Amino acid sequence: MTASSSEPARGAAPKRQRGHARVAAILQAAAALFLDKGYDAVTMTEIGAASSTAVGSLYRFFPSKEAVADALLRSYADGLADGLAALRGRAHGLAPAALGDALVDVMLELRAQRSVALALVDARRLEASRQQLRAAMLADLGSLLAVALPALPAARRAPMALALLHLLKGVGQVPPGAAMEAPLLDEYRRLVRAYLAAA
Amino acid sequence: MTASSSEPARGAAPKRQRGHARVAAILQAAAALFLDKGYDAVTMTEIGAASSTAVGSLYRFFPSKEAVADALLRSYADGLADGLAALRGRAHGLAPAALGDALVDVMLELRAQRSVALALVDARRLEASRQQLRAAMLADLGSLLAVALPALPAARRAPMALALLHLLKGVGQVPPGAAMEAPLLDEYRRLVRAYLAAA
């Protein structure tokens, strides 16, 4: 709205976008640090330094350290919920093996956010967010199973969702560039497929 | 490979039994606290209070907070190594499904120590111990697979050990008194069995 509309490429855009870029930078830096050292071991000053943001500014965007972690967690939860929702849309009549592969694929798409989320989910200080996230994911997985495996006894749906959740957590933890990556992902695919096929 | 399981049995037994009892009390208290609140949230003073040990004395037995966690981790690693070694002894010719059950059983036996270990493994501050523990467990699992599933291509042994490790981690995380316990354990048994049978 100010006069700078003539310089498109210079600095993204004048007002709101700056804030967005900042927030993104902060979250990215925080994600890397949390992943590397765990929630408690990371200091706000560190996050600031890593994202070229003064502590004070950090607190303009996030009211507390916990809020930073929550944002990360939520962003992951949202991505996952979307992925599962999309999968549920086409799950009806899917063969178990195909369902397994699809699940693994959903996970792989979110891998970046996922590994951070996992690091955070284990920080005991974040119980609240953690419980919430877990519950949401279990519900999503459960309803997916109801659609995809209608023959499965209802009583097994919850335990299976739990087991799958843990399994998929493993998929998310596969380190993206390592030598092990491909064979390990194959292995997980086999595992999930075998599990679902046997159900 | 199980050689690391003992320095206690070597020659330290007769005298200093006091010290041993103290160490045990400290570790037990620390385990309960770490499990409940996570590594970072537990203070040395707390551990002292919970084990009726003055902080100063705590530092006589463990040079640092990290050392307490390490001891816990190692004790768990030892138990696991022992369990896997015993299993390997009788693994030759075991049916895959039976092998799966046996693995789950080994895990269940260690569940108490295991859940603490898991809580600690996720405290990123303990990278060193964590890596070591992981490596040892993978090696043990790998050699168990070599014995139990001789038909498995050698190349799949490592990924499978990795996947199994993660799976068994899930078994260890099943909360011991919860309503979900029995069905969830059953589910894990099914899962492991299906996986090994398919291999």
Next chain:
Amino acid sequence: MTASSSEPARGAAPKRQRGHARVAAILQAAAALFLDKGYDAVTMTEIGAASSTAVGSLYRFFPSKEAVADALLRSYADGLADGLAALRGRAHGLAPAALGDALVDVMLELRAQRSVALALVDARRLEASRQQLRAAMLADLGSLLAVALPALPAARRAPMALALLHLLKGVGQVPPGAAMEAPLLDEYRRLVRAYLAAA
């Protein structure tokens, strides 16, 4: 002695009326906040928000937070000096009781500004302004006493001014809407009258 009461009236009036309104709004907002929460607990941003002024603009009018408090203090001092000067004009031959009532009345007229001033005077950070204000008020009160109570030994003038100052401070602190207001003000009137009559 009342000379310090104006730099506003000198030559700044016609233009910049905007600025004057702003300054007034700022001072009013600041007064309310200081009164409510004390000097230290009020932030410049708050003052800005309460007076619809951007922080940056705040600093155009007042070079620091302390300057805002100083302005408030000075404005009160000016009002008091004026009131005392007026009283001194008609103090000659006034009966002690009447003088006491008049003093209380002067205070009551200034009550709004006064209570803020008192809140600020107690913020020890403002020593300088505080001392200045005090000295000016004592001088004014002293000269009023010289006119109104010529029989009073000169040596008692200073202590009496001090005591009166404190007394009048009490009057200023009577909370304006409380149930206690009327009886308490009566009580103060009695007190001042009794004191001056006995002198």
Next chain:
Amino acid sequence: MTASSSEPARGAAPKRQRGHARVAAILQAAAALFLDKGYDAVTMTEIGAASSTAVGSLYRFFPSKEAVADALLRSYADGLADGLAALRGRAHGLAPAALGDALVDVMLELRAQRSVALALVDARRLEASRQQLRAAMLADLGSLLAVALPALPAARRAPMALALLHLLKGVGQVPPGAAMEAPLLDEYRRLVRAYLAAA
């Protein structure tokens, strides 16, 4: 109780007394600082430095900065309550002028603690303690008046207690070594006497 009872003059005494001395040193240092700069402007580190105590140790004795101020306030409140209680014991039939002098004397005895207390009472952050202290003092003063001035209409007791409280606050604020001290105290005596005599 330990073995050091043979060295009487060296360091007060070994165990509990050390703590007492520390607490006293802390309170004294805090009092001086609060008096000088006001509650908000004093930092815990400063209090530590002034009492040769590390911040950490400070927090062993007082759980928060507020607790330090509270202790100071309470100690003063206790002294005052004692003084007023003693005075009430012999107040029956006391002449108003004598009562006034006695009140001023009670104040003077507590002057050291008093001036700090006054500095703190004005710190808005300490509302809770402040209200409590005020209420207690008013109640004490009121019951003293009931005993000492039975002729006073009950309705005037509360306002008079309020006015007296403020007056006595003035007495407490007389700076202990200043040139003004003696004449000002005389003046306050006159003032209180005149007030009570007129009642």
Next chain:
DNA sequence: TATGAATGAGGGTTCATTCAT
């Protein structure tokens, strides 16, 4: 000139670790 995002020093508080007793 007005704006408010950005800055970073500094405040209260905690806790791993040390050391005098």
Next chain:
DNA sequence: CATGAATGAACCCTCATTCAT
């Protein structure tokens, strides 16, 4: 040796003040 008071670095967070727009 055991003890637990003492230490002080470091953490999260706030806010007076500045300055690019």
